[in-house]
Amino acid sequence: MQYFFQQIVNGIGDGAIYASLGLALVLIYRTTNIANFAQGEMATFSAYLAWQMVDWGVPLWWSFLIAIILSMVVGVLAYLLLVRWVQHRDELTIVIVTLGLFLAFNSFDGAIWGFLQLSLPSPFPEKSFAIGAFRFNAELLGTIALLIAISTCMFLLLQHTRLGTALRASASNATSAMLVGVPFTAMMAIGWGLAAGLGAVSGLLVGPKLTLDPNMMGAIIIYAFAAAVVGGLTSYRGAVVGGAIVGISQALSMAYLPWLGSDLQILLPLMLIVAVLIIKPEGLFGSTVVVRV
């Protein structure tokens, strides 16, 4: 029984990472109606930025902070230079463009930093605490605390600031937003910048856990999409809960279904996505759009 609960605790730790990338996906989907397949590769790029800074001798926390800020700038540029021009085209075009971004970031990382595995130090100390019969390491607690802090900040920003209301208004009705004076393009760019910042956080959490290489986020982005879709793709709360569900079910399947092996574990989030889409297509927290005629 204790082993079971320990798996759940570990699963929540991984789930927090999926949730942070899932939040980035939801943020972009809500503001620009785009499923950004490049989100994971952008996060890998962020992790490389941090690694580079550490390599140059910048203190670890500064490296992470600078990497996050630079990533936000990159997110803004990705929107202004590329996405903006195709935003109102059909979905297939947009999908192809974000897949193109995926390849661009992936090959750029490889070209600059090579395909050999690098190691990114963890920002958390290697301590662990025993609470009752459970062991929590600092990394796990730090990851969860960080996710809670990020979600709270995002909630406050979106629901209780002038900028947040303007962001939501732009996502809801672009024309009306402009007609009340909200600069639409700037709002979209800010949305992409914030999402890139969230993605960067997930990249910086994944980097030290795995090893840093250009394909580091390959599986993570699928888990993050699973988290976002399970939650309904439009719900921030859904992305967090979805992340926990995916993380926990993954931890349990690794513990109790060892015959799946490490390669087939990735089937689990895919099965979750399919199951949710069949049973409750709007997701667990997604809202069906209600419009009175």
Add this chain to the structure above:
Amino acid sequence: MSVLEIKGVSAGYGRIPVLHDVSLAVGEKSIAVLLGANGAGKTTTLRAVSGMVKYTGQILLDGKDLKGLGPDRIARLGIAHGVQGRGTFSDLTVEDNLAVGAFRRRDKAEIAADIDQMYTLFPRLRERRKQKAGSLSGGEQQMLAVGRALMLKPRVMLLDEPSLGLAPVIIDDLYEALQRVNRLQGIAMLIVEQNANLALEIANDAYVLETGSMVLSGTARDVSKNDGVRAAYLGN
């Protein structure tokens, strides 16, 4: 001195011309009504003013040329455009809809007071303040659209068929509210209407568009006495 001046404006969509050399003016603190049949170019005129349609000619706000500015810039200069039908933010609450209407303003305390004033003007909105705008009835959404436009504290408010699809008693309320706002806050208005009776009653000036050209203009009183207008828009 006019707040809003449209001088010799021609506009269209792609290669299809809609407006030919249209001129009109909205005076300080006054209400102008723009009449015309379906497809006469009324909506296009408003869209040109708020920067959503390209045009040749000149459009001036307080003497300042608006040509080349985007809709958001024009809104920040003080033109509020209530579009026809549903221009509300359907997945924002009623209160957030009003709050975002005040985007160009920085006077926090006054914004809160103005939101409260909108609730006094439209009591139904107060009851539904925490509800999402998408769940409101057509009439309530129309009130919200007008309220949101007022939150901008505009120099000029453009309204596109504010009475469309509303029950007569609600139309009366709405026009009474518009008149009150015009008198108390001195907000100039350019109102497009097919339902000409009420609009002419509260307007100072009236203009009539026919297939993209201005065929008649004058004081609301004179225009409402015109035989052609009586036959076409006033039903007698």
